[in-house]
Amino acid sequence: MAQVQSVERTFSILEIVAQHPDGVSITALSKEMDLAKSTVHRLLGTLVARGYVQKDTNTGYYQLGVQCLVLASSLLNNLDIRTIAKDALQRLAKYAGEVVHLCIHDKNEVVYIDKVEGEQTLRMYSQIGKRAMMHCTGVGKALLSGFSEQAIDQLMKEKGLPSFTDTTITTKEELEQALLTIEKQGYAIDEQEHEDGIRCIAAPIFDHDGHVIAAISIAGPIERMTKERVEGDLTRAIMKESHDISAKLGYLNK
Structure with missing residues (x-):
């Protein structure tokens, strides 16, 4: 032309x-x-x-x-996070062979707004529109990594830190330490904290102002989502896709 x-x-x-x-x-x-x-x-x-x-x-x-x-x-203001993240979710699901989620937070809860199934079948809590607690899910902790101390205090006041499994975070000190680790390494791990037998890795999505506005995750049974795999190729894969989605939203990682 x-x-x-x-x-x-x-x-x-x-x-x-x-x-x-x-x-x-x-x-x-x-x-x-x-x-x-x-x-x-x-x-x-x-x-x-x-x-x-x-x-x-x-x-x-x-x-x-x-x-x-x-x-x-x-x-x-008119960017649709679901549309922007769709290709990334599909790539992750194909690569990992596991279910991939896109979530946001609303009223101090996680809301699942998109989901792509992998080749492997998995029965778990999530479905589009479903809500979950923030302190015990990978996506929830990734979202919380962008919260201020005052916002975290408000979360605890409203929702508490109820236990779902033996590994659920139940104290403010544990939560604060987990969030420091997430901020440092750039991703969150759900070590069977919400459902026994389910391990998850999640990463935050940033907007053009550097605010955490969403999170993506890969989840699966611990037999397939081994610690070695989660901390290896799946970490690299989810970090790449989360960075790409954030860049499309105008985020400049300095």
């Missing part, structure tokens, strides 16, 4: 200006684009008039305008 020269030049200006947060002069723009100043000035005039570029009256330099933020905010 043939490109429209003026449109291509306009977007080139925006891309160059975006690389200079302190602003860029029309002389520098002309040189980088190999265009006459008069041409660049004309294109800038349109962008300034539409609010996509602004001119600093003191320096005469050009910077991105507020309208760029309006467009970016509109895009980010």
